[in-house]
Amino acid sequence: xxxxxxxxxxxxxxxxxxxxxxxxxxxxxxxxxxxxxxxxxxxxxxxxxxxxxxxxxxxxxxxxxxxxxxxxxxxxxxxxxxxxxxxxxxxxxxxxxxxxxxxxxxxxxxxxxxxxxxxxxxxxxxxxxxxxxxxxxxxxxxxxxxxxxxxxxxxxxxxxxx
Amino acid sequence: xxxxxxxxxxxxxxxxxxxxxxxxxxxxxxxxxxxxxxxxxxxxxxxxxxxxxxxxxxxxxxxxxxxxxxxxxxxxxxxxxxxxxxxxxxxxxxxxxxxxxxxxxxxxxxxxxxxxxxxxxxxxxxxxxxxxxxxxxxxxxxxxxxxxxxxxxxxxxxxxxxxxxxxxxxxxxxxxxxxxxxxxxxxxxxxxxxxxxxxxxxxxx
Numbered sequence: 001x002x003x004x005x006x007x008x009x010x011x012x013x014x015x016x017x018x019x020x021x022x023x024x025x026x027x028x029x030x031x032x033x034x035x036x037x038x039x040x041x042x043x044x045x046x047x048x049x050x051x052x053x054x055x056x057x058x059x060x061x062x063x064x065x066x067x068x069x070x071x072x073x074x075x076x077x078x079x080x081x082x083x084x085x086x087x088x089x090x091x092x093x094x095x096x097x098x099x100x101x102x103x104x105x106x107x108x109x110x111x112x113x114x115x116x117x118x119x120x121x122x123x124x125x126x127x128x129x130x131x132x133x134x135x136x137x138x139x140x141x142x143x144x145x146x147x148x149x150x151x152x153x154x155x156x157x158x159x160x161x162x
Numbered sequence: 163x164x165x166x167x168x169x170x171x172x173x174x175x176x177x178x179x180x181x182x183x184x185x186x187x188x189x190x191x192x193x194x195x196x197x198x199x200x201x202x203x204x205x206x207x208x209x210x211x212x213x214x215x216x217x218x219x220x221x222x223x224x225x226x227x228x229x230x231x232x233x234x235x236x237x238x239x240x241x242x243x244x245x246x247x248x249x250x251x252x253x254x255x256x257x258x259x260x261x262x263x264x265x266x267x268x269x270x271x272x273x274x275x276x277x278x279x280x281x282x283x284x285x286x287x288x289x290x291x292x293x294x295x296x297x298x299x300x301x302x303x304x305x306x307x308x309x310x311x312x313x314x315x316x317x318x319x320x321x322x323x324x325x326x327x328x329x330x331x332x333x334x335x336x337x338x339x340x341x342x343x344x345x346x347x348x349x350x351x352x353x354x355x356x357x358x359x360x361x362x363x364x365x366x367x
Contacts (some may be wrong), residue, residue: 014209015311029217031306032315052208052315062323065208099224100308101278101300108315137308138219155219155304 010141018049018064020077021144028139032109034067034116034132035140037093038074038125039148041045042086046144047074053108054115090120091129091150091162093140095124099136109133113115129162165356166364170203172359173328176286177201179343181330181343183285184278192252194336201330208323210284211314215327217305221263222247222304223275224309225296227283227351234348236313237282237296238304239275246271248337263303272299290312290358317348326352 010024015033019025022045027035037045049063049070056066064071078088095113097140113132120127129150131138137155142148152160165173176202179307185196206214220242227235247259250270279296287294300307314325328345347355 012212014212015314017209028212029215029305029311031305031308031311033311052311052318062208065323096308098302098312099300100306101298102224102226102312108312135302135304137305139215139305153217155217155308156218 003025003070008108011021013048013050013064015050015052016062016065018047018070018074019075020043020047020074023145024143026141027093030138031096031098031139032112033094034112035093035138035142036067036070036074036116037091037142037150038071038078038088039091039142039144040078040086040088041148044145044148045078046088046142046148047077048142049074051112051116054111067112068119071116071119071125075123088125089128089148090125092116092127092146092162093138093150093152094140095132096134096136098135098137131160131162165203165205165343170357172363173203173327173355174201175222176355176359177203177319177328177330177345180282180286180345181332183281184343185332187277187281188274188332188334190248190278190360192334192337194252194334197333197335199331201328204327204329205329206325208318208325211310211325212307215307215310217307219243219304220306221267221271221303222306222309223271224302224313225279225298227294228297229283229287229294230292231294231354232348232350234317235351236346238310238344239278239280239341240321240344240347241271241339243303245338245340246303248339249274249341252337252339259266268301268303272301275301278343282345288306290362292358296314313346313356315338317346322349 025048026038034051095109189196223239283294
């Protein structure tokens with residue numbers, strides 16, 4: 001488990017979960033999964049979904065698990081406490097292909113990225129930052145009250161920010 | 163997924179036999195004693211996988227399980243980076259534990275993985291009287307949680323939200339070596355394993 005000295009109160013979002021907050025959220029070890037953030041710039045809060053698969057095919061039990069249901073569920077959560085959302089932007093992290101030797105595992109990350117992009121376009125949500133694809137895992141920390149900054153620690157030892 | 167105590171015991175015994183075979187080959191390769199714990203079997207909800215598998219960078223050698231049983235199972239040799247360097251050093255007679263990993267480490271780890279996983283599958287297949295063989299291996303040096311996601315995603319397409327992890331620790335105090343062998347059966351393979359085990363147990367009663 002990662003301990004982040006800046007935010008001892010960070011909440012970790014597991015595979016298939018989602019949460020809206022104004023305090024830090026994180027997902028560890030994103031491989032083929034996507035960490036999708038919908039950030040409300042005006043209200044300085046937002047949500048993180050840990051998406052595993054591109055399509056729900058009508059399943060509704062875990063909205064955070066699929067790209068199509070995660071985006072509408074995040075929007076619903078974002079608007080449930082307030083009358084009106086501010087300006088919402090999206091950022092996404094993950095969608096890597098970890099084991100190039102196993103052909104079936106290559107395509108899941110790519111499909112997750114494509115489907116997420118497509119649905120963001122359908123909802124007219126601008127994608128204002130991403131760190132996706134490649135072959136390396138990523139752990140992400142999202143700071144809603146800090147301009148929606150996302151810090152990314154990658155499996156190759158590098159660190160990024162979007 | 164609900165497993166009875168008896169089924170858990172049988173699966174633990176299967177893991178025990180496989181891991182014991184793998185430990186013996188490792189012990190022969192390194193010419194030292196390998197300590198092994200009793201296999202831990204956990205049925206974990208998807209959202210809790212990160213509490214069991216970290217993002218601390220490790221070397222992992224992954225095999226798909228081929229042979230006569232259902233094809234949705236994987237075996238993973240997980241070695242934290244420091245242990246991986248120690249393991250390769252021990253194999254090749256080197257001492258520097260602070261060196262970076264290179265291609266030589268990767269081929270050595272693939273080979274060690276191959277030998278250990280083949281032994282594991284020989285042991286379990288022998289008990290069940292079926293053929294189980296490992297696919298060619300894949301190696302990554304990365305975050306274990308990230309590495310397992312693609313596999314879990316493939317196994318859980320559909321309504322399933324539970325992951326079955328079969329984990330055995332193999333350790334050597336001589337080389338401060340820590341490693342885990344992790345078996346990830348999908349639901350079909352798990353059911354087949356249980357069924358085969360029950361047949362074997364009935365025959366012996």
